[in-house]
Amino acid sequence: MSWYNKRLAKSLWVFHVSASPCNNCDIEILDLLTPRYDVERLGIKLVGSIRHADVMLVSGIVNQKIEPRIKRLYSQAPKPIFVVAIGACMTSQGVFKESYNRCKEVKDVIPVDMWIPGCPPKPEAMIEGIAKLIGVLNE
Amino acid sequence: MTKNRIPLGPFHPLLEEAEYFELQVEGETVVDLDMEIGWMHRGHEYISEQKNFTQSIYLVERICGICSTSHPIACVRAIEDVDNVEIPVRAKYIRSLVGELERIHSHLLWLGLAGHFIGYDTVWMWAWKYREPVLEMMELISGNRNHYGMMRVGGVAKDVKPADIPDLVDKLDMIDKKMEMIAKVANDDPVLKARLKGVGVLTHEQAINYCATGPTSRASGVPGDVRRDDPHESQSSPL
Amino acid sequence: MSKVDEFRDKFKDIISQEIDKKGRYYFNVRNEDLRTVVRYLFEEMGCRLSTATGTEMEDHIQVLYHFSHDPSGQYFCPRVVVKNKDNPQINSIVPIVMGAKWIERELFDFWGIKFKDHPDMRRLLALNHPAKLDKPMRFDKEDV
Numbered sequence: 001m002s003w004y005n006k007r008l009a010k011s012l013w014v015f016h017v018s019a020s021p022c023n024n025c026d027i028e029i030l031d032l033l034t035p036r037y038d039v040e041r042l043g044i045k046l047v048g049s050i051r052h053a054d055v056m057l058v059s060g061i062v063n064q065k066i067e068p069r070i071k072r073l074y075s076q077a078p079k080p081i082f083v084v085a086i087g088a089c090m091t092s093q094g095v096f097k098e099s100y101n102r103c104k105e106v107k108d109v110i111p112v113d114m115w116i117p118g119c120p121p122k123p124e125a126m127i128e129g130i131a132k133l134i135g136v137l138n139e
Numbered sequence: 140m141t142k143n144r145i146p147l148g149p150f151h152p153l154l155e156e157a158e159y160f161e162l163q164v165e166g167e168t169v170v171d172l173d174m175e176i177g178w179m180h181r182g183h184e185y186i187s188e189q190k191n192f193t194q195s196i197y198l199v200e201r202i203c204g205i206c207s208t209s210h211p212i213a214c215v216r217a218i219e220d221v222d223n224v225e226i227p228v229r230a231k232y233i234r235s236l237v238g239e240l241e242r243i244h245s246h247l248l249w250l251g252l253a254g255h256f257i258g259y260d261t262v263w264m265w266a267w268k269y270r271e272p273v274l275e276m277m278e279l280i281s282g283n284r285n286h287y288g289m290m291r292v293g294g295v296a297k298d299v300k301p302a303d304i305p306d307l308v309d310k311l312d313m314i315d316k317k318m319e320m321i322a323k324v325a326n327d328d329p330v331l332k333a334r335l336k337g338v339g340v341l342t343h344e345q346a347i348n349y350c351a352t353g354p355t356s357r358a359s360g361v362p363g364d365v366r367r368d369d370p371h372e373s374q375s376s377p378l
Numbered sequence: 379m380s381k382v383d384e385f386r387d388k389f390k391d392i393i394s395q396e397i398d399k400k401g402r403y404y405f406n407v408r409n410e411d412l413r414t415v416v417r418y419l420f421e422e423m424g425c426r427l428s429t430a431t432g433t434e435m436e437d438h439i440q441v442l443y444h445f446s447h448d449p450s451g452q453y454f455c456p457r458v459v460v461k462n463k464d465n466p467q468i469n470s471i472v473p474i475v476m477g478a479k480w481i482e483r484e485l486f487d488f489w490g491i492k493f494k495d496h497p498d499m500r501r502l503l504a505l506n507h508p509a510k511l512d513k514p515m516r517f518d519k520e521d522v
Contacts, residue, residue, distance in 0.1 A: 018156055020179045024204025024285050026155055027248070034267040048152035064509050066157060066178045069149060095198050098189060099182040100514055120204065120285060177503040184488075185514060220399070350427045350477035363426075368451040369401065 002139075008054060009137040011043030012130075015053035015077075019070055021060030024120040025087040029057060037123045039130065050077045055133075058110070059086045061096050062103045074110045082133065085112045086126070088119040140165045149178055153256055192218055192292055200286050205248060208241040211290040216371065218292050230294035235373035237280065237289055243314070244273040250325065257334050262325070269317050272310045279303050381423075381452055389415060393456075404442075404455045409468055415456055416471045419445045425454060430481045432489050434517060439466050439489060460491070470496040488515040 018026055032039045033046060047053055050073055062070060074083075088094040090106055103109055116129045143164050149157035157178035163171040183202060187195045199210045212234060219226070247270045254262025274284045280299055281287040289296050299307075325331065341351070346359035356363055366374055382403050386393070392411045397404040407415055419425045425445040432441050438461050445454045460466040470493035471478050482493045483502040490513045493499065504511040 017150065020157075020181055022201045022204045023155060024201075024207070027204060027285075031267065034271075035264055036268065036271045050150075061181060063178060063180065064511075065180070065507055066149070068508065069157075069178075073150065095201055096181050096186065098186050100185060101180055101182050101511070119201075122284070175505055177505055177507070180503045182514065347426075348476040350475065352426065352428075363448040368448050 005137040009134045011045070012054050012134075013045050013047050013052055014055045014057060015047055015050050016057045017050075017059075017070065017073060019058055019060040019066050020063040021087065021089060025059040025089075028120045028123055028126070029059075029086065032123055032126060037127065039127065042130070042134075044130070053077060053081065055082045055084060057084050057086055058112075059090060061089045061093055061099070062106055062109050064101055064103060067103050067109055070109055082113045083110055084114045084116065084129065084133070086116045086121060088117055091115050091117050094119060142170065155252075196290055196292075197288065200288065204285055205245055206241070207286050208238050208289075212238060212372075215290045215292055224293055226294050229298075231372045233295045233299060234290065236299070237277075237287060238372070240273055240277060240280075243318075244270050244277075247273070247321075250321075254331075257331075259330055259334075262328075262331075266321065269314060269321065272314055276307055276310055279307065381447060381450055385423075385454065388418070401451060402453045402455065404457060407456045407458060409458055409460070412456065412458055412469055413471065413474065416443070416445075417474050419454055419456075420475050423447060424449075427475050427477055428453070430478070430485065432485050432491065432515075434463075434489065434515070437461065437463075439463060439491065441468060441485060441491065443471075466491045467494060468492075469494050472496055487513075489513060490516070 016026065016029055030046075031037060032044075050056065056074070056077060058070070074081075085091065085106065089096065090112075093102060096102060106112065114129060114133060116126060118125055145162045145164055147154075147160040147162060149159050159175040159178075161173040162169050183198065187198055190198060196211050196214055199214045200207045202210050247266045251263040251266035251270075254260065254266070277287065278284055280303070281289050281297060341355070341359050343360045346356050346361050351359065351361070352363065353365075382398065385403075386396075392415070393405040393407055395406045420427070425447045428444040428446045430441060430443045432439065438459050440457055440459045442455055442457045445456075446452075447454065458468055460468060466489070468491055470482055472482065472493075473495060479496070479498065480502060482496055483498070483500060485491050486493065486499060487501040487504055504514075
């Protein structure tokens with residue numbers, strides 16, 4: 001599979017899923033595509049459907065109402081797919097630890113490959129994460 | 140013409156958050172609408188019952204990532220209203236400075252996203268390019284690009300250093316000129332006019348019955364501006 | 379004569395327990411007189427409904443409405459107190475103010491308050507919830 005991974009690393013297509021966030025991480029993700037931090041020069045494109053995507057970006061605490069939908073979305077994605085969890089809400093539930101509406105553990109909902117902490121993580125931190133992913137694929 | 144039902148499900152490229160709409164369409168015109176919400180509910184009211192006053196300011200900031208100054212200002216003013224606490228004039232002006240900078244970055248944000256959702260990506264790239272200097276100014280004042288954490292009961296958390304002021308003034312002058320250009324371009328653009336003119340009109344009668352407020356109601360002819368009617372912070376104590 | 383004094387003179391027999399602060403005027407009304415007061419505030423004075431909030435205390439449940447008179451910046455806030463905690467009922471103001479539909483649905487979802495003559499009394503945020511979330515803001519709820 002390594003020849004496939006090397007071709008994939010040249011141009012990753014990204015789909016963004018919002019699972020009950022406050023939208024700050026989503027705005028910082030969209031900020032990566034604008035002229036200051038331009039990641040389109042690395043070949044990364046935002047697509048409209050999960051069936052076209054190579055990387056799934058998830059943000060937010062996973063609500064009990066949206067949990068079955070996220071599982072269904074993960075099963076609809078063509079494998080291999082990499083899941084990147086963005087924000088403090090994903091890594092440790094942030095300030096919402098005492099909420100009655102959260103899922104128990106994010107790891108039990110979908111398998112996550114990379115975590116990027118921060119509230120919100122700065123665009124430079126997200127670019128470092130993407131560079132590490134491309135480095136892993138190139139091996 | 141026959142009516143059709145189109146579900147616009149929780150995940151869609153047009154939606155930043157998860158919402159469910161069920162549209163009834165005749166041809167291309169939307170005739171009726173039903174909505175289901177609740178996918179973003181996190182239980183802020185329940186969590187804030189277990190925190191003290193200072194912790195709840197950080198909780199209230201994370202209601203929304205874009206308007207993350209309006210909620211702490213309301214929270215802090217409600218707590219100060221219990222005992223009629225007076226805050227120093229310099230603190231009032233710093234609160235207004237942070238609030239007005241957030242107004243600028245929030246307006247540029249919706250302008251860019253409105254262009255992106257109708258497929259006009261040029262508007263998106265230009266509006267968000269001039270949003271970056273505003274976020275740099277916020278980082279100089281408070282230390283973070285969003286979720287500033289500047290408000291406290293009785294004042295603000297940090298002071299503006301005098302050594303930073305020439306830098307801030309330079310950036311503001313640059314943004315001032317570019318805002319005039321963007322406003323003129325957005326008003327005169329033929330593509331935006333062709334797509335948006337006459338679509339989704341809210342009449343004067345409906346705006347009053349459904350209690351619209353802010354720019355939405357001013358666009359329908361109902362006058363009302365909270366900066367004039369209920370001034371707070373630096374608007375109520377001019378130098 | 380200020381707006382608050384005019385209002386107080388007109389309704390002095392049905393309001394009680396007034397609190398008068400700068401820009402905010404809070405008072406209690408009974409459930410039966412709520413629609414009269416709201417009709418005067420919305421149709422004759424031209425106020426706008428800002429929001430409505432609910433609280434539970436040891437012996438009652440209360441709902442506080444916030445009406446804003448925009449030209450002068452003054453807020454009028456009628457409060458309705460319900461002593462029956464098992465089955466709280468309040469008259470709905472949707473026949474007068476169309477914008478109150480969703481805020482009353484949210485109060486029904488979180489506290490279980492039923493509004494009479496509401497056209498669409500369903501839950502708002504816990505609709506089709508997989509764990510059957512029921513009245514999360516009441517006292518007698520187990521912690522997560």
